[in-house]
Amino acid sequence: xxxxxxxxxxxxxSPRFRATLEEVEGxxxxxxxxxxKLVKLCIAMIDTxxxxxxxxxxxMNGIRDLAQYSCKDNLVExxxxxxxxxxxxMINYHNxxxxxxxxxxxxxxxxxxxxxxxxxxxxxxxxxxxSEEKENALxxxxxxxxxxxxxxxxxxxxxxxxxKCFRHIALDYVLQINVLxxxxxxxxxxxxxxxxxxxxxFFHQGYDLFSELEPNxxxxxxxxxQLAIDAAKEKRDMEQKHSTIQQKDYSSDDTKLEYxxxxxxxxxxxxxxxKRASNAFKTWNRRWFxxxxxxxxxxxxxKDNPTVVVEDLRLCTVKHCEDIERRFCFEVVSPTKSCMxxxxxxxxxxxxxxxxxxxxxxxxxxxxxxxxKQEKKSSPSTGSLESGSETKEKLLKGESALQxxxxxxxxxxxxxxxxxxxxxxxxxxxxTLCIECSGIHRSLGVHFSKVRSLxxxxxxxxxxxxxxxxxxxxxxxIYEAKLEKVGVKKPQSGSQRQEKxxxxxxxxxxxxxxxxxxxxxxxxxxxxxxxxPSQEEKRHSGPEKSLLAGEQGAASQKVxxxxxxxxxxxxxxxxxxxxxISANSLYEAEGDKQESPVFxxxxxxxxxxxxxxxxxxxxxxxxxxALAHGAEVNWVNMEENKATPLIQAVxxxxxxxxxxxxxxxxxxxxxxxxxxxxxHHATVLGHTGQVCLFLxxxxxxxxxxxxxxxxxxIAVEAANADIVTLLRLARMNEEMRExxxxxxxxxxxxxxDIFRDFSQMAxxxxxxLNRFQQSDSQKS
Numbered sequence: 001x002x003x004x005x006x007x008x009x010x011x012x013x014s015p016r017f018r019a020t021l022e023e024v025e026g027x028x029x030x031x032x033x034x035x036x037k038l039v040k041l042c043i044a045m046i047d048t049x050x051x052x053x054x055x056x057x058x059x060m061n062g063i064r065d066l067a068q069y070s071c072k073d074n075l076v077e078x079x080x081x082x083x084x085x086x087x088x089x090m091i092n093y094h095n096x097x098x099x100x101x102x103x104x105x106x107x108x109x110x111x112x113x114x115x116x117x118x119x120x121x122x123x124x125x126x127x128x129x130x131s132e133e134k135e136n137a138l139x140x141x142x143x144x145x146x147x148x149x150x151x152x153x154x155x156x157x158x159x160x161x162x163x164k165c166f167r168h169i170a171l172d173y174v175l176q177i178n179v180l181x182x183x184x185x186x187x188x189x190x191x192x193x194x195x196x197x198x199x200x201x202f203f204h205q206g207y208d209l210f211s212e213l214e215p216n217x218x219x220x221x222x223x224x225x226q227l228a229i230d231a232a233k234e235k236r237d238m239e240q241k242h243s244t245i246q247q248k249d250y251s252s253d254d255t256k257l258e259y260x261x262x263x264x265x266x267x268x269x270x271x272x273x274x275k276r277a278s279n280a281f282k283t284w285n286r287r288w289f290x291x292x293x294x295x296x297x298x299x300x301x302x303k304d305n306p307t308v309v310v311e312d313l314r315l316c317t318v319k320h321c322e323d324i325e326r327r328f329c330f331e332v333v334s335p336t337k338s339c340m341x342x343x344x345x346x347x348x349x350x351x352x353x354x355x356x357x358x359x360x361x362x363x364x365x366x367x368x369x370x371x372x373k374q375e376k377k378s379s380p381s382t383g384s385l386e387s388g389s390e391t392k393e394k395l396l397k398g399e400s401a402l403q404x405x406x407x408x409x410x411x412x413x414x415x416x417x418x419x420x421x422x423x424x425x426x427x428x429x430x431x432t433l434c435i436e437c438s439g440i441h442r443s444l445g446v447h448f449s450k451v452r453s454l455x456x457x458x459x460x461x462x463x464x465x466x467x468x469x470x471x472x473x474x475x476x477x478i479y480e481a482k483l484e485k486v487g488v489k490k491p492q493s494g495s496q497r498q499e500k501x502x503x504x505x506x507x508x509x510x511x512x513x514x515x516x517x518x519x520x521x522x523x524x525x526x527x528x529x530x531x532x533p534s535q536e537e538k539r540h541s542g543p544e545k546s547l548l549a550g551e552q553g554a555a556s557q558k559v560x561x562x563x564x565x566x567x568x569x570x571x572x573x574x575x576x577x578x579x580x581i582s583a584n585s586l587y588e589a590e591g592d593k594q595e596s597p598v599f600x601x602x603x604x605x606x607x608x609x610x611x612x613x614x615x616x617x618x619x620x621x622x623x624x625x626a627l628a629h630g631a632e633v634n635w636v637n638m639e640e641n642k643a644t645p646l647i648q649a650v651x652x653x654x655x656x657x658x659x660x661x662x663x664x665x666x667x668x669x670x671x672x673x674x675x676x677x678x679x680h681h682a683t684v685l686g687h688t689g690q691v692c693l694f695l696x697x698x699x700x701x702x703x704x705x706x707x708x709x710x711x712x713x714i715a716v717e718a719a720n721a722d723i724v725t726l727l728r729l730a731r732m733n734e735e736m737r738e739x740x741x742x743x744x745x746x747x748x749x750x751x752x753d754i755f756r757d758f759s760q761m762a763x764x765x766x767x768x769l770n771r772f773q774q775s776d777s778q779k780s
Contacts, residue, residue, distance in 0.1 A: 005017070005020050005021065005024060005174045005177050005178060006020075006174075010170050010171060010174045011167060011170075011245075013131075013134075013166075013170070014270075014288065014302075015288050015299065015300075015301055015302030016302050018301070018302060019301070019302040019303060021177075024177050024181070025124065028117065028120055028177075028180065031117075031184065032113060032117050035109050035112070035113050036113065038105070038109065039105070039106055039109055039110055039113075042101065042102075042105045042106050043106060045101070046098050046101060046102055046106070049094065049097075049098050050098060052094070053091050053094045053095060053098075056087065056090075056091055056094070057088075057091055059087070060084050060087040060088055060091065063080050063083055063084045063087070064080070064081070064084045066080055067080035067081045067084065093201075093202050093204075094202070096198075096201075096202070097198050097199065097201075097202040100194065100195075100197075100198035100201075101195060101198060103194070104191050104192075104194035104195045104198065105191055105192075105195055108187065108190070108191040108194075109187070109188075109191055112183075112184075112187045116180055116183060116184075116187075117180070119176060119180075120176050120177065120180050123169075123172060123173045123176040123177075124173065126169050126172075126173070127169050127170060127173040130162070130165050130166045130169045130170075131166060131170075133162050133165075133166070134162045134163060134165075134166040137155070137158050137159040137162040137163075138159060138286065138344075139286070140155050140158070140159075141155040141156060141158070141159040141344075142274055142284065142286075142326065142342060142344075143284075143326075145325045145326075146325060146326075146327050147325075168246065171242055171245060171246060172242075175238060175239070175242050178238055179235060179238065182231050182234055182235065183231060185227065186224065186227055186228055186231055189224055189227070190224060193221060193224060265292075266292045266293055267290050267291070267292045268290075268291040268292065268355055268358070268359050269290065269291050269351070269352065269355040270288065270289065270290035270291070271288070271289065271290075271348070271352075272286055272287070272288055272289070272344070273286070273287065273289045273298070273341045273342060273343060273352070274286050274287075274326075274341065274342035274343075275287050275289075275298065275309075275339065275340070275341055275342075276339075276340040276341075276342075278337075284326070284342065287299065287300055288300070288302075289309075289341070290306070291313075291355055291356065291359050294312060294313050294314070294359065294363045295308055295309075295310060295311055295312070295313065296308075296309045296310040296313065296332060296339075296356070297309060309332065309339050310332055310334055310339070312363075313356065313359050313360045313363050314360060314363045315334055316332055316333055316334040316356075316360070317332075317333050317360075318330060318331070318332050318333070318353050318356040318357060318360075319331055319333065320349075320353070321340065324340075326342055327342070327346075328342055328343040328344065328345060328346055328348065328349045329341065329342045329343075329349075330342075330343070330349055330352065330353055332356065400455075401454050401455075401459035401464060402423065402454040402455055404464050404467075404468070405425060405432060405454055405464065405467045405468070406421075406422075406432065406454075408467065408468055408471040408472075409471065409473055410471050410472035410473035410474075410476070411431075411432045411467075411471050411472050412432075413432075413472070414432065414433050414434040414437055414493070415431040415432060415433060415437075415472040415475060415476060416433065416437045416490075416491070416500065416503065416504055416507070417434060417436070417437055417490075417491050417492060417493045417495065417500055418490075418492060418493055419434040419436075419437075419493035420493075422434045422437075422454075423435065423453065423454050423455050424437075424438035424451055424452070424453055424454060425438075425451070425452055425453075425454055425467060426438075426441055426449045426450060426451055426452075427450050427451075427452050427463060427466070427467070427663055428449065428450045428660075428663040428664050429449055429470070429475055429508075429624070430466060430467050430469065430470025430471060430474070430475060430620070430624065430660075431470070431471070431472050431475050432454070432472060433451070434493070436497060436500065437500060437504065438451045440497070440500060440501045440504050440505075441504065441508075443501075444504070444505065444508065444509060447665060448508055448509055449508060450663060462655055462656055462659055462693075463659065465656050466620070466656050466659055466660055466663075469620040469621070469656060469660075470620055470621065470624060474621045474624065475624060478514060478515075478621075478624060478625050478628045479507050479508065479511065479513055479514055479628060480507065480513045481513060481514060481515035482513055482514070482515050482516075483513045486512065486513065488503075488506075488513070490503065491503050511628060511630075514628050514629065606631075607626045607627075607629040607630050607631035607632075608626070608631045608632050608635030608637075608645075609635075609637070610622065610625075610626040610629075610631065611623055611626035611627065611631040611633070611635060611645045612635060612637055612643075612644075612645045612648055613648075614626060615645040615646070615648040615649040615652060615657055615661065616648040616649070616651055616652040617652065618649075618652050618653075618654040618656075618657050620656070620657065620660055623645075623657070623660060623661075624660075627664060633645065633661055633664050633665050633666045634646075634665075634666060634667050634670055636670075641672045641673040641674060642672045642673045643672050644666070644667075644670050644672075644678075645661055645666065646658060646661045646662070646666045646667075646668070646670070646678045647672060647676075647677075647678055647681055649661055649678075650678050650681040650682045650685065650687060650690055651681065651685070653685070653687060655687075655689045655690055655693060658678070658690055658693055658694075659693065662693070662697055668694050668697045668698060668699045669698075669699060669700050669703070671703065671705075674705055674706050675703070675704065675705035675706045676705045677699065677700070677703060678690070678694055678699065679691065679694045679695070679699040679700070679701060679703075679711050680703075680705055680711055680714065682694060683711040683714045683715050683718075683720075683723055683727075684714055684718070686718065686720050686723065688720075688722045688723055688726070691711070691723050691726055691727070692726055695726060695727070695730045701727055701730055701731065701734075711723075711727055712724065712727040712728065712731070715727055
């Protein structure tokens with residue numbers, strides 16, 4: 001059996017060790033709850049069984065009384081006497097069965113919980129206590145000034161003693177964990193095996209039924225014997241290893257000093273260092289630092305994402321710091337900032353400085369080798385080719401909205417009629433349109449299509465990324481999936497407006513060309529390429545336009561959009577009225593007349609559930625497909641606290657996913673069972689861009705959850721300065737508008753500018769929104 005917690009890792013007391021302990025402790029807690037529940041159920045079963053035996057005995061006595069009453073009839077008396085004797089024997093077997101159940105399940109498992117798990121809990125309390133004492137000793141030792149020699153010696157002695165005590169307690173705790181994990185299987189299986197054998201003895205009349213299970217039971221018994229032998233051997237090995245480690249000399253309390261630039265995991269060196277915060281108080285915090293991938297990073301907990309201190313070691317230098325009061329300090333300086341660090345001893349400081357210097361030299365050497373290889377591979381005539389994702393990223397940074405959207409495969413022509421160079425777009429569908437088709441889309445209503453000009457309207461970065469995530473190819477693969485099956489010809493750019501309007505209404509409103517089964521509509525994953533159909537497929541496809549899929553955008557944020565553009569003129573309205581009747585019958589196939597326009601295969605999840613899952617996975621094509629198959633955008637998952645797809649999008653961390661749902665009619669104020677809406681969840685998770693988006697969309701910032709907390713109080717508790725600023729500004733702006741009365745302005749200009757800046761930052765530089773969170777985490 002694999003040891004759950006490693007003894008060597010225990011001595012480092014690294015975040016990995018702490019994370020492992022946390023996982024093991026949670027597992028043991030859950031195990032205890034399961035065993036307690038099983039014991040209580042066993043007691044209830046035994047009490048019920050004894051009541052059954054009592055009633056059965058009374059019934060048997062009634063049969064005996066009837067037998068005595070029938071003494072004149074020998075057949076009845078003999079039969080009833082035999083039946084009563086058989087029932088008495090069965091009652092005896094029942095009593096034996098319940099006694100065996102009590103010994104095998106109740107007594108044995110209760111003993112395991114009260115003794116073994118209790119020992120684990122006691123060891124855990126001792127470990128937590130001495131761990132806290134060690135942390136206090138480390139902090140006190142680090143805070144002692146170099147000119148106070150007496151305090152230095154006292155702090156050093158306390159730290160040494162505390163560490164030795166911590167090491168012994170930690171090793172004992174790890175031993176207890178491993179022994180418990182080794183023993184738990186044997187105890188559970190042994191009790192259950194005894195329980196099954198008791199039933200085998202009880203149902204002796206049904207032995208044939210149990211004979212099929214008996215070979216497995218015998219095999220399990222043999223495995224249990226071997227498991228007991230192996231467990232005893234592992235326990236002896238662990239005790240021996242524990243004794244060996246405990247006998248080592250740790251008078252020199254420095255941790256591992258070696259560094260390895262060729263480490264297989266890419267980590268040159270790692271360990272604890274004190275870091276001086278960049279705030280006004282210059283506080284020092286102990287963090288786990290590592291040198292990896294040509295960067296200096298740190299983290300507070302193992303599950304936290306590493307915070308990058310130096311992005312490129314080639315651009316920095318390292319030096320000793322002797323001009324401050326704290327000992328063993330050194331500074332890593334880059335062109336933009338400097339980071340003051342403190343080791344636990346002089347040896348560790350020298351080791352870290354040497355590791356940084358060696359990493360800098362190695363980074364220069366590796367970069368030079370890569371440059372030489374690149375020069376050899378590339379020639380002056382061809383140069384190096386950029387990947388599709390790099391090209392798309394460049395387009396998103398420097399070109400106009402028209403160029404950015406039209407660079408997506410399929411967007412260079414109108415989605416519905418194929419006219420080249422479209423200048424309009426449907427922002428909730430993510431498609432480009434010509435001016436005529438955009439007018440038809442506008443007549444459908446904003447609940448079906450929201451039209452915006454690619455040249456006349458302003459475009460936020462998040463909305464551009466939404467368009468790059470979808471595109472004409474993706475949407476047509478959904479809404480025109482069975483175009484050929486129903487025998488409909490797609491209108492061309494020169495077709496009559498009436499024909500285009502009937503086609504667009506059948507495509508988006510009635511969804512007549514959406515494949516009924518979602519499994520048969522293959523959609524490309526974001527960032528993948530789809531090869532165009534072969535010439536043979538084109539030859540059989542008829543006059544309809546072939547759908548060529550291309551690379552899909554890889555955006556991760558989203559922003560508010562408005563419904564602007566041209567309105568249909570009077571002639572267009574008349575044409576619309578004239579074509580209403582034909583639009584409902586032109587594309588109605590006979591096989592689909594009695595069929596609902598949206599069909600969900602019983603083997604597939606419901607459209608609402610698919611939308612719910614895709615929102616968390618940040619997969620806009622799958623979300624668009626779910627909406628096309630009839631998914632309710634405000635669908636509620638009753639099995640997960642009544643969460644909506646918008647709440648799932650918040651949990652997934654994607655701004656563009658939230659914007660897509662809002663553009664398609666998601667309600668920003670629907671709350672789950674705990675009373676938390678999307679704004680609450682975004683505040684708890686620290687997603688500043690989403691908070692900004694929901695506030696602009698009218699989220700109720702005064703709503704409280706089941707704990708009575710509104711988003712502002714949650715943000716204040718989390719010390720998230722960005723979100724606190726946004727919420728307070730939103731409240732100030734709301735109060736300002738209320739005070740201005742009916743004819744007040746829509747909002748303060750400064751307020752609008754600040755929210756616009758946050759929106760731009762959430763789209764283009766989301767990492768900057770973490771600056772206050774990082775500072776606050778350093779204070780902690």
